Structure formats: C-alpha cells, structure tokens
C-alpha cells in the first residue's frame with residue numbers, strides 16, 4: 001500500500017509538472033485575449049471544447065470575469081477595477 005501511495009505521489013508530481021509546462025507554453029504561444037473594457041491583454045490561451053465544457057488553459061493565471069454578450073459570444077474583462085484603468 002505504501003508503494004502504491006508513492007507511485008500515486010509520483011504520478012501527481014508528473015501531472016503537476018506537465019500542467020505547469022503546458023501553461024508556460026500556452027502563455028507564450030497562445031492566442032491573446034483582451035479585456036473588452038480597457039483592451040489590455042488578460043492572458044493567452046487556446047480555446048478547447050471537451051465534454052460540454054469550454055476549457056481555456058492559461059486563464060488560471062489571471063483574475064477574469066467572463067459573461068455571455070450574445071448567444072454565441074463570450075466576453076472577458078478584468079475582475080478588479082483598478083487593473084482595468086488606462
């Protein structure tokens with residue numbers, strides 16, 4: 001059981017390392033998403049749909065609010081107003 005626990009920990013460490021590596025690559029190569037209010041870049045991402053969910057790897061690095069603007073359009077903006085000025 002202890003070995004199984006160690007193997008599970010190694011697997012979790014690997015998953016964490018792969019996730020961080022993917023996030024780092026997406027932060028450089030992903031498509032930029034800007035705040036609809038001020039136009040500043042919020043984060044970079046590759047939108048990905050999987051099992052009824054829209055995943056935006058890279059969004060976890062920013063505090064962002066997302067809202068539906070129209071039936072087929074999501075908008076993003078800063079959560080904190082002071083980051084949204086100028």
Ligand SMILES: [Zn+2]
Nearest residue numbers: 035038078084
């Ligand atoms: Zn903004």
